[in-house]
Amino acid sequence: MSTPDPEKLKELENRIARIRAANAPKPAKEEHHTMANMAWRMVIELVAGIAIGFGIGFGLDWLFGTMPIFLILFIGLGLAAGIRTMMRTAEEVQKMHMAQAAEDKKG
Numbered sequence: 001m002s003t004p005d006p007e008k009l010k011e012l013e014n015r016i017a018r019i020r021a022a023n024a025p026k027p028a029k030e031e032h033h034t035m036a037n038m039a040w041r042m043v044i045e046l047v048a049g050i051a052i053g054f055g056i057g058f059g060l061d062w063l064f065g066t067m068p069i070f071l072i073l074f075i076g077l078g079l080a081a082g083i084r085t086m087m088r089t090a091e092e093v094q095k096m097h098m099a100q101a102a103e104d105k106k107g
Contacts, residue, residue, distance in 0.1 A: 035093075038089065038093050041089060042086045042089050042090070045082055045085040045086050045089065046079075046082035046083065046085075046086055047082070048082065049078040049079060049080075049081040049082025049083075049085060050075060050078045050079055050082055051078070052078050052081075053074040053075045053076070053077050053078020053079065053081070054071065054074070054075050054078065056070075056074045056078075057070040057071035057072065057073060057074030057075055058070075058071050060074070
């Protein structure tokens, strides 16, 4: 038996390592926790919009001594702003899922 060439063995080991790295399974992502975080983020965005609207409306009503006209107006505006922010977050989640699906389809 002849002794193997060390350079050829090193080259073979490098090729095997590259193939194993390319075919290695991807680490499992915590998809459940990511979705829960996004859901909480959306809830907080909505509540924050309403709370800010309430604060501004109440402050203006107190400042001008009016009936709760500004309170109702700014709560509505805060609700609209919160919903709009939630929709942006939902769009971000959708883009993230589409990118993930495209990546999974390629690989």
